[in-house]
Every structure is written in structure tokens, then in C-alpha cells.
Amino acid sequence: MAAMIEQIRDAGAMANQESQDMVEDEHEGPDLISADTPEWAGPELPFPTPTASSTTTHDRFPQPGGGSPDESSEPQHGTSHLEYTSHETSNGNESQSRGLTQPEVTATGDEQPDGLSPCEARVAGVYHEDGCVSSVHGLAGIMNPTRRAFHKENISKVSRKGEAAVAGSKARLISNAILQKQREGRIFKQPQQSIDLDGCDPELARHLIDVHFNGNYPACIATYRPAILESIACNGPWVNKLLLNAIFYSSSLQSGRKSILGSSDDPQSVRSRFYIRFSQLLGQALLHSSIPSATALLLVSSTLLSEGKASAAWNLSGTAYRMVVDLGCHMMLGPDYEEVKFQSSSQMLHKDIEQESRKRLYWTAYVTDVTQSLCLGRQCSFATTEARVPLMLLDTFEELNEWEPYLDPTEPASTSRAYVSQSAYAVSSFMSLVKLMRIGAQVTRLYGIETVAQTTEMITREKHSIESQLAHWLETLPEELVFNPGENNPVPPPHQIVP
Numbered sequence: 001m002a003a004m005i006e007q008i009r010d011a012g013a014m015a016n017q018e019s020q021d022m023v024e025d026e027h028e029g030p031d032l033i034s035a036d037t038p039e040w041a042g043p044e045l046p047f048p049t050p051t052a053s054s055t056t057t058h059d060r061f062p063q064p065g066g067g068s069p070d071e072s073s074e075p076q077h078g079t080s081h082l083e084y085t086s087h088e089t090s091n092g093n094e095s096q097s098r099g100l101t102q103p104e105v106t107a108t109g110d111e112q113p114d115g116l117s118p119c120e121a122r123v124a125g126v127y128h129e130d131g132c133v134s135s136v137h138g139l140a141g142i143m144n145p146t147r148r149a150f151h152k153e154n155i156s157k158v159s160r161k162g163e164a165a166v167a168g169s170k171a172r173l174i175s176n177a178i179l180q181k182q183r184e185g186r187i188f189k190q191p192q193q194s195i196d197l198d199g200c201d202p203e204l205a206r207h208l209i210d211v212h213f214n215g216n217y218p219a220c221i222a223t224y225r226p227a228i229l230e231s232i233a234c235n236g237p238w239v240n241k242l243l244l245n246a247i248f249y250s251s252s253l254q255s256g257r258k259s260i261l262g263s264s265d266d267p268q269s270v271r272s273r274f275y276i277r278f279s280q281l282l283g284q285a286l287l288h289s290s291i292p293s294a295t296a297l298l299l300v301s302s303t304l305l306s307e308g309k310a311s312a313a314w315n316l317s318g319t320a321y322r323m324v325v326d327l328g329c330h331m332m333l334g335p336d337y338e339e340v341k342f343q344s345s346s347q348m349l350h351k352d353i354e355q356e357s358r359k360r361l362y363w364t365a366y367v368t369d370v371t372q373s374l375c376l377g378r379q380c381s382f383a384t385t386e387a388r389v390p391l392m393l394l395d396t397f398e399e400l401n402e403w404e405p406y407l408d409p410t411e412p413a414s415t416s417r418a419y420v421s422q423s424a425y426a427v428s429s430f431m432s433l434v435k436l437m438r439i440g441a442q443v444t445r446l447y448g449i450e451t452v453a454q455t456t457e458m459i460t461r462e463k464h465s466i467e468s469q470l471a472h473w474l475e476t477l478p479e480e481l482v483f484n485p486g487e488n489n490p491v492p493p494p495h496q497i498v499p
Contacts, residue, residue, distance in 0.1 A: 116331060116332070116388055120388075121331075125141060126328065126331050127328075128154055128158055132351065133327075133329075133331050133333070134328060135326075135328055136325065136330070136331050158333060158337045158338065160337050161336055161337070163336060165335070165337070169335065169348075169352045169355070169394050170396075172348060172352050173353070173395035176226055176353070177225075180225075180226040180229055181397075183230075183233070184229055186233075187206075187229060188202050188203075188206045195233055196241075198244050198245060200244075200248060205244075207255065207257070207408065207410075208255065209232075209251070211251040211254050211255055211406055212250065212251040213225055215254065216426055218302075218367045219250070219302060219364065220426070221360050221363070221364055221430045222295045222298060222299070222361050223295055223299070224238065225398070226395070226397075227239075227357060232244075237292075238291065238292060238353070238357065239292050240285070240290065240292045240293065240296075241277075241281055242281045242282065242292065242296045243292040243293070243295055243296040243299075245275075245277045246295075246297075246299045246303075248274040249271060249275050249278055250299050250300065250303040252270060252271035255408075256408060256411065257410070275300075290323075290327070291329075291354075291361055294320050294361055294365075295361055297316050297319055297323065298317060298364055298365060301314075301372075302317075302368060304316065305372060305375065310376055313372065314376065317368055317372060318381060321365055321381060324361060324362060324382070327358070329359075329389070330362055331387065331388055332358065332388060332389050332390065334390065335390055335392060335394065359389060359392070362387070363389070363391065365382055366382065366383050366434065366437065367433060367434060367437050369381060369382035369383045370383050370440045373440075374444060377447060378444070379444055379445070383437070391431060391434060393430070393431075399425060399426060400424070400425075401424045402421040402422070402424070403423070425478075425481060428478055428480070428481060432477060436473055439466060439469045439473060442469075446459065446462060446463065
């Protein structure tokens with residue numbers, strides 16, 4: 001107890017010293033930007049003014065240019081903006097990507113082009129390594145590595161390069177996605193000699209992986225396909241055995257093969273074996289946080305909830321959220337920051353993949369938290385965490401990737417009319433889902449015990465605010481995402497309930 005009191009005293013003294021240094025450091029911030037580096041430039045957008053009862057990280061602080069959601073201007077589909085979860089005052093900026101021609105995906109809302117400032121990074125206890133956030137320990141933490149002198153040395157390793165850096169990262173990621181798509185067919189040609197599938201039959205593993213990536217749901221965004229498939233082929237860092245078995249287990253519920261389905265209570269069934277193996281690997285995975293392990297936890301959590309195992313799903317997702325925070329995925333520099341030191345093309349690509357994976361992991365955890373909270377009638381535990389993460393996925397290759405229902409090559413060909421393939425719109429669908437879940441996080445507060453102390457008028461006003469936001473979300477939904485059954489394709493895809 002005495003040690004804890006002393007720690008609190010030290011933290012208070014440190015916070016007092018840090019507050020005295022904040023103004024000075026904020027003036028030192030521009031020194032990290034070279035004089036000839038182009039700054040972010042773009043039109044300012046009006047933002048909706050949140051209601052007084054909003055308490056989430058994203059909307060509890062008033063924004064400039066306040067107005068109702070219906071009064072805010074929405075950029076046309078085809079423009080790209082950075083969107084952050086933030087509690088700070090925001091400005092809108094437009095990023096024009098160069099290089100490979102790919103569709104830009106609209107992302108509007110609480111926009112903050114600068115990411116974490118040097119002062120904010122020190123207060124949050126953010127430590128950078130290889131251009132990415134490697135750990136976050138706040139001022140009160142005994143593991144905080146960002147005392148003033150050390151922080152200055154650490155933050156000097158990265159420098160803001162402007163939108164040219166964003167365009168470069170985008171081009172590298174899309175080029176890599178195209179190359180990996182071409183190489184996918186070779187992965188399972190000689191699996192016994194080249195890849196470790198943790199004992200799973202190669203043909204079955206390929207089937208389950210194909211089923212997984214054929215889906216278009218949040219977990220597919222977190223499981224970043226180019227990185228994962230390359231890591232399977234080359235024993236890379238973006239997949240581990242825990243994630244492999246999570247994919248196998250989740251896909252086994254969506255497979256049409258009778259030999260796989262079985263009963264979840266039968267320990268001898270194929271899908272049960274994957275879950276048992278996942279459970280065996282889980283203990284060791286918890287000793288060291290990693291992006292593949294956190295992704296695996298989210299994926300299995302969603303699968304368990306779809307099976308009606310609510311307690312197991314809730315506990316696993318909670319562990320995943322802790323791991324996401326431990327990795328520092330909830331705090332990120334802006335996408336226009338790069339290492340000051342020279343980097344080879346492979347090093348830059350590795351950094352780009354890590355940044356992209358971190359963003360996808362954070363937003364998937366956010367969506368999972370809100371959906372599970374709404375489903376189980378509980379308060380959000382992760383979506384309200386203070387965060388600064390851009391809602392901007394740079395790899396948009398999968399946006400216009402052709403999608404059609406998965407056809408098992410071992411099954412006889414169907415005699416029904418063929419479904420006409422269409423663009424997946426995976427990235428824009430996910431971004432729209434995130435915006436919807438932001439509203440969903442407000443819905444969960446209506447069912448909290450604090451509403452007992454509120455007047456009927458306040459609760460009614462909050463309800464009307466949520467309804468207005470939902471109407472605005474629907475009105476501003478990109479045209480290609482609006483579902484009009486029978487208008488575009490007379491043959492609908494088969495019904496399938498996914499985790």
C-alpha cells in the first residue's frame with residue numbers, strides 16, 4: 001500500500017512537471033517537420049454538434065461549426081478524408097492519392113489530420129519503434145518510458161512528410177495486394193515442404209481459408225488477406241497457429257460440407273477439434289500480445305456468440321480489447337509520418353502492412369464491442385476507450401474486387417441460374433458499418449442504470465438525436481451500398497448467416 005501511495009505521489013509530481021512543459025513542447029512540434037515538406041491542405045468541413053448527453057470518446061466534446069447531422073455536408077463518393085476517433089478539436093482535410101488508380105472511400109466525421117502531437121504522445125505514454133506505436137503507458141504508470149528527455153529522443157525518429165507519404169504507402173500496399181493475389185494459387189501446390197498448417201489437411205485448410213475470405217463481414221477486414229496469406233506461405237509475422245485455428249473454426253460453421261459441420265458438443269467433430277486446439281494454444285498466446293493473437297480472439301469470440309455461447313464470447317472479446325490496448329493500436333500517428341532514417345523498400349512495406357493491420361484490428365474490435373453489447377444488453381467496454389485512430393484504410397484493392405458466392409470444387413455444379421458477380425465494396429461497407437456502430441454505442445447508454453436519474457425529457461431528446469443520426473447515416477450511405485432487391489440482379493446470392 002505504501003508503495004502504491006508513493007507511486008501516486010510520483011505520478012502527480014510528474015504530471016505537474018509535464019503540464020509546465022506542454023506549451024514549450026507544442027511550440028517545438030514544428031521542428032519535427034522539414035521546411036520543404038508539404039502540409040496537409042484541404043477544405044474545412046462542418047461537423048455535427050453532439051448532444052449534451054453524449055459521453056463517448058468520439059462525441060462528448062463539442063466540435064466547431066456545430067449543426068444538426070442533417071446540416072453537415074457530406075463529400076461525394078470518390079473523395080478520401082482522414083477520420084479519427086478523437087476527443088480533440090478537429091479539422092477536415094482531403095488526401096489525393098497518387099500512383100496506382102484505385103477507388104477512394106469516403107470517411108467523414110470527427111476528422112483530425114495531425115494524429116497525436118508530440119505533447120499528446122508523451123501524456124498518453126506512447127512509445128514508437130520502427131515508425132509504429134509499440135507500447136502505451138500513461139504518466140501514472142510505473143512502466144512509462146516517455147519522460148521528457150527520452151520522449152524527445154524517441155519522437156525524433158519519425159517525421160511528418162505530408163500527403164506524399166500517404167500516397168506512397170497506398171501505392172505500396174495496393175501493389176503488394178495485387179502481387180499476393182497472383183501468388184495465392186501457388187501456396188498449396190507443395191504444402192508439405194513449404195507451409196505449416198498446424199496438422200490440418202492441406203485440401204481442407206485451403207477450403208476453410210477460401211470460405212473465410214469469401215465472406216464480407218468485419219472479421220475479414222481484421223484478417224488482412226495479403227499479409228496473412230503471404231505469412232502462411234513464408235512463415236511471416238502476420239499469422240500464428242492460434243489465428244490459423246481461429247480461421248478454421250470460424251469457417252467450419254460456414255462450410256457446406258457435412259463432414260465438417262457436425263455438432264459443437266461432439267469433441268470428435270472437425271470443428272470441435274479446431275476449437276480444442278485453439279484453447280490449447282491460447283494460454284501461451286496470452287503471455288505476449290500480438291496482432292495475429294488479438295485478431296484470433298475477436299474472430300473466435302464472434303463465432304462463439306453466433307453459437308449461443310455468450311459468456312465465452314464476452315470473455316474472449318474482453319481479452320482481445322486488452323490486447324489491442326497493450327499493443328497500442330488505439331493510439332496512432334497520422335498516416336503521413338515516416339521514419340527519419342533511410343529504409344529499404346521491404347522495410348517500408350513492412351511498416352505499411354503493420355500500420356494497416358493495426359487500423360483494421362482496432363476498428364474491428366470497435367465494431368465487435370458495439371455489436372456484442374447491443375446483442376447482450378450491456379455497456380460498451382472498448383468503444384468508449386480514449387483513442388486516436390484514422391478511419392482510413394489505404395489498401396482499397398478489395399473495394400472493387402469481384403465477389404460471388406463460394407462454390408465448393410468438391411460439390412457437383414449447381415443447375416440453378418448463375419449469380420452475376422459484383423464488386424465487393426468491402427472497404428466502403430466496413431467504413432459505413434463503423435459509422436453505424438458509433439451510433440449504436442450511443443444506443444447502449446439508453447439502457448444503462450444512469451438513465452434512472454435522467455428526466456423523461458432528456459431521454460426523449462437523446463432518442464430523437466439517435467433517430468436523426470440514423471436517418472442521416474441512411475441518407476448519406478453511398479449509392480452502391482443501398483440494397484434494392486431485384487433491381488440490379490434478379491438472382492440473389494444464397495442466404496448465409498455468418499459470425
